[in-house]
Amino acid sequence: MTRDALESLTVDGAAAQWRRIRSRQPPRPKGNQGLYEPVEVLLAYAAMFLVDPSTQGGSDRSGHHEVIRMIADAVVRTSSSVAMKCHNLRGTRAHAGSHEAELYVALGTGDLPFAELYLVALAGARLAGVDETVLPDFLGLADANGGWQALFVGLDELAGEDLEREAAMVEGRTVRQAIADLRVGQARYARQVLARFANRCGFCGLDGSALPGHRLTIASHVKPWRDSTSRERLDPANGVAACPTHDIGFDTGLLTIDADLRIRRAGRLAAAAASDPAAGQAFTVADRLIVPSQAAAPAARYLDWHRTHIWVNHSPD
Incomplete structure (x- = not known):
């Protein structure tokens, strides 16, 4: 063809x-x-x-x-x-x-x-008469408003130059083949992470399916993409679903997750929340990570990495 x-x-x-x-x-x-x-x-x-x-x-x-x-x-x-x-x-x-x-x-x-x-x-x-019982919209794009963006839901961490640099290092693949692999693999990872959390923010419980196609929840790497191996980048156990505010807070170390899944706020964030009601409202989080009962929480090794390498840079403790 x-x-x-x-x-x-x-x-x-x-x-x-x-x-x-x-x-x-x-x-x-x-x-x-x-x-x-x-x-x-x-x-x-x-x-x-x-x-x-x-x-x-x-x-x-x-x-x-x-x-x-x-x-x-x-x-x-x-x-x-x-x-x-x-x-x-x-x-x-x-x-x-x-x-x-x-x-x-x-x-x-x-x-x-x-x-x-x-x-x-x-x-x-x-x-042609092939209905949803035979062929459903298994990518969920018919109700999404983002087209291409709604499909590739996991590419936030990949700037164009980073993508090309990583692709150039893949053995046995041309740069364009490797870019296609990375994009599809990352999108598959993001879908798996969001499914594990039932499309809800693990920090506050916001339901991302309330407005399909509007990216209310994001699949965030626990151990960042740039620091992960090829396998770790695609491991759904290295992910947490988060709303945009809590995604940024987690990525920048203002939030972290203990081994018992207790959510911690950095000292500077706690201070900002105490002095600014808006900050306190924006960063209101559950006591523990919200994980559906049938789903697995992020792997301990990734949470440990986040606390050691991301959280400590923003905590005065």
Whole structure:
């Protein structure tokens, strides 16, 4: 599939593709399942915002992520075929087509407007009679007001020059491939962190889902991105959901979290809150980090790092 096929995609064209897709015969596990339609390629790329393709090897359907299985059912393919398409797009398979890796880069760097194309693919599905029970809006972009920004929710810490510098250090990838990897990986991390906290600020409980697409909650690294290893940067245990005010307070060391999840305010913040009611109101926090009962709190090793390297710089203790 060429880039032109995505650039020229319309809702009517997407609907025609969906009608062809849904008329397929059930796939044979080891049979040739045919060429991918552009809307299928978009869905495979979209899946990478929720699941790391490197974890999706093998042909056992039960071992594949639920979003991979859902897409496979919607496009009448095996889940292993969809997982393989994700690998092909990333260019991590020896026999993957070069045009697929080029599409991955174009979508991941913004050369192609993925958020808009994803919504066109969804609209085409609805026009063709493929409803939400078969293909839901699994990225939640239909109700988001940010388009591209709503998709890449985890890039606040990455200035353009930092992104390019980090990308240049990745072995075996071109700079543009590495940038696409970093953007998708960081967005996947942010979504996982926000999901762990039910999209609520861990410091005050503000519900970020009250106004979808307006970024009321942010996935904040406990150990900052610039100081983390590649693995730590994508570890959801190295994250806390925060509203913008408490995100800044945590990132700058005005707030920290003890091993027992008790929230502490730096001495200078406590003094400011005592003298300025507005500051006191803005930095009103819970006694302990608010973590849903079924979710895991940030890992102790990251909280320890924050208290040692970030908190101490702002505490008079």
